[in-house]
Amino acid sequence: MEFHIENMTCGGCARGVTKAIQTVDENAKVIADPPNRSVKVETQATQQQIIDALSEAGFPPR
Template sequence: MEFHVENMTCGGCARGVTRAIQSVDADAQVLTDPPKRSVKVETTATQQQVIKALTEAGFPPR
């Protein structure tokens, strides 16, 4: 799955996004691109779980 995270602007934000996703699936593969504000995720978690975790962490995806 792929998301656009408008307020992911730096490496620190990218780490926060990764931590949020891995809080619902510790084995998730997360590829972040802060300049493009994109996140690609390979996970066994549902899309809703990932969206909820990101939103709660302050990085609401589109």
């Protein structure tokens, strides 16, 4: 799955996004791309679980 995260603008944000996703699925593969404000996720978690975790961490996806 792929998300657009408007307020992910730097490496620190990318680490925060990755950490949030991995609280739901510690084995998730996360590829964050801050310049394009996108994140690709390979996970066993549901899309809604990832959306909820990102929103709770302050990185609401679109």
